Amino acid sequence: SQQGEEDPQALSIQEGENxxxxxxxxxxxxxxxxxxxxxxxxxxxxxxIRSNEREKHSGRLRVTLDTSKKSSSLLITASRAADTASYFxxxxxxGLTFGKGTHLIIQP
Amino acid sequence: NAGVMQNxxxxxxxxxxxxxxxxxxxxxxxxxYWYRQLPEEGLKFMVYLQKENIIDESGMPKxxxxxxxxxxxxxxxRIQQVVRGDSAAxxxxxxxxxxxxxxxxxxxxxxxxxxx
Numbered sequence: 001s002q003q004g005e006e007d008p009q010a011l012s013i014q015e016g017e018n019x020x021x022x023x024x025x026x027x028x029x030x031x032x033x034x035x036x037x038x039x040x041x042x043x044x045x046x047x048x049i050r051s052n053e054r055e056k057h058s059g060r061l062r063v064t065l066d067t068s069k070k071s072s073s074l075l076i077t078a079s080r081a082a083d084t085a086s087y088f089x090x091x092x093x094x095g096l097t098f099g100k101g102t103h104l105i106i107q108p
Numbered sequence: 109n110a111g112v113m114q115n116x117x118x119x120x121x122x123x124x125x126x127x128x129x130x131x132x133x134x135x136x137x138x139x140x141y142w143y144r145q146l147p148e149e150g151l152k153f154m155v156y157l158q159k160e161n162i163i164d165e166s167g168m169p170k171x172x173x174x175x176x177x178x179x180x181x182x183x184x185x186r187i188q189q190v191v192r193g194d195s196a197a198x199x200x201x202x203x204x205x206x207x208x209x210x211x212x213x214x215x216x217x218x219x220x221x222x223x224x
Contacts, residue, residue, distance in 0.1 A: 031211075033212070033213075035215075040197075040220075041217060041218070042112075042199060042215040042216055042217045042218050043151070043199065043201075043215040044215070045212050045213065045214065045215075048212055088150055088151070095141050095153035095154075095155075095156045095164055095166075095167065096141070096143075096151070096153060096201075096213060097153060098143075098150035098151045098152070098153075099150050100148075100149055100150045101150050
C-alpha cells in the first residue's frame with residue numbers, strides 16, 4: 001500500500017465551513033508536506049512540517065503531525081470557493097511520495 | 109525570479125516515437141525531480157538528479173526511460189518508443205536542498221504527453 005494516503009478521497013462542504021483532511025504514512029519520515037493541485041495544473045506547496053514538530057500554522061491552514069500514529073491532518077478554516085482543489089500529503093526521502101489526494105469542493 | 113519551467117506544455121506522439129521533456133529548475137536550485145501523474149491519481153516519483161548525477165532512479169521504468177541533468181542546460185526526461193500507457197502528465201520539481209533538510213520542492217506546470 002502507499003506511503004501517504006489521504007482521507008477522505010472526496011469532500012464537499014459549504015463556503016465558510018472548515019475542511020479537515022487526514023493523511024497516514026508507513027515509514028519513518030524527515031518531514032511531511034502538503035500540496036494543492038488545481039485541476040490539470042502543477043502542484044503548489046502549502047506547508048512543511050518537520051518530524052520534531054507537532055503543529056504548524058500558515059494563514060488559514062493548520063497542520064498537525066503525530067509521528068506515533070504516523071498521521072497528519074490539514075485543516076482549512078473559513079473555506080472559500082477558491083480552495084476547491086485536490087490536496088496531497090507527501091513524505092520526503094529525497095523524492096516525494098504522494099498519496100492519491102483528497103478532492104475538496106467548496107460549494108458557494 | 110522565474111519558477112520551474114517545463115516545455116513543451118503539451119506533446120503528442122505516435123506509438124514508437126521518442127518524447128523529450130525539458131525542465132529548467134528555479135534559479136539557484138541544483139536538485140531536480142521528475143514525477144508522473146496518471147488521470148485521477150497522485151504523483152509518482154520517477155527520478156532525482158543533481159547536476160550531472162542521478163541520485164535516485166528507483167521510480168523509473170527499467171526500459172525506454174532515461175533522464176539527465178547536464179552541467180549546462182535543462183534537465184531532460186527522455187522516453188523512447190512511446191506506448192499508449194506512457195500518456196500522462198509529467199511534472200518536474202526543483203529544490204535548493206534535499207534529504208533531511210528543508211527541502212521544499214517547487215513544481216513546474218507539467219508536460220501533458222499524449223500517445224496516439
